[in-house]
Amino acid sequence: MKEKDRQALAQAELDAYNAERAQESALWRDAQNERLDEALAGCDHLLSLRDNVTLRLLRGSLRLLTGDLIGGQQDLEIARVHPGLGQSRLMRTNVGAALWMQGKREAACQDWAEEIRLFRARVVTHTDPVGGVEPPAILWWASAHEDMKHWRKAAEKELRARIKTTRYRPDVWPGPVAPYLLGETADDALLVFTSGEPSFSNPMWAPREAHFFTGARLLDRGDLAAYKEQVQLARNGEHIGRTFFLLSGYELAHSAPP
DSSP: OOHHHHHHHHHHHHHHHHHHHHHHHHHHHHHHTTOHHHHHHHHHHHHHHSOOHHHHHHHHHHHHHTTOHHHHHHHHHHHHTOTTTTTOOTTTTHHHHHHHHTTOHHHHHHHHHHHHHHHHTTSSOOOSTTSSOHHHHHHHHHHTSGGGGGGHHHHHHHHHHHHTSTTOOTTSTTTTHHHHHTTOSOTTHHHHHTTSOOOSSSOTTHHHHHHHHHHHHHHHTTOHHHHHHHHHHHOOGGGTTSHHHHHHHHHHHTTSOO
């Protein structure tokens, strides 16, 4: 192949890649702006042409939000073992959210506990920036529900273990969540921490997630009204693919909690 032809082929491949990324970005914007049906149709079309782990993650969340709980779980399970994402921290806990939203609470907790085990066994090698606080924090949230309190010991054991690791940092989100759920910081500690400008230490979704885990402590005390207020504040379409967003919506729809 001549050099000119090689350059033309490389440019065509780059143009195709950029066009695909632009389509993905447009679908995420549709989802974030709550144009869920449009975003879902777009995902269906693009996935019929080529498998794409990012779009599977998005479609999985969209299916959950539009009532296709089985389909959403299937997409998220496929994405979780995809070679492009299988060891990533992003959205791995959403499979558990799909189970929870189907009323399979015990199975959801087992799934989150398995994520903890996989990280400890170094099968999953990447997690949040502070060494894996989010999975046990979500398990703690689950244990605040009356019928799931038997998961509290496992959640707190892992939160304490995360604090002791060299990667743990209390000044980087979600680091402050661990001592908060262990009852070691003030009731408003997470809201205060996330009140500043977005940064590496305080990512754009942290204020919403702070409401979610603030609500978890309120639920654990039996203050259902205050819990519902916090999960309402946790909802924001910009964070449609995150576990706390999915679980917050479910809790609100089921009178927080049923």
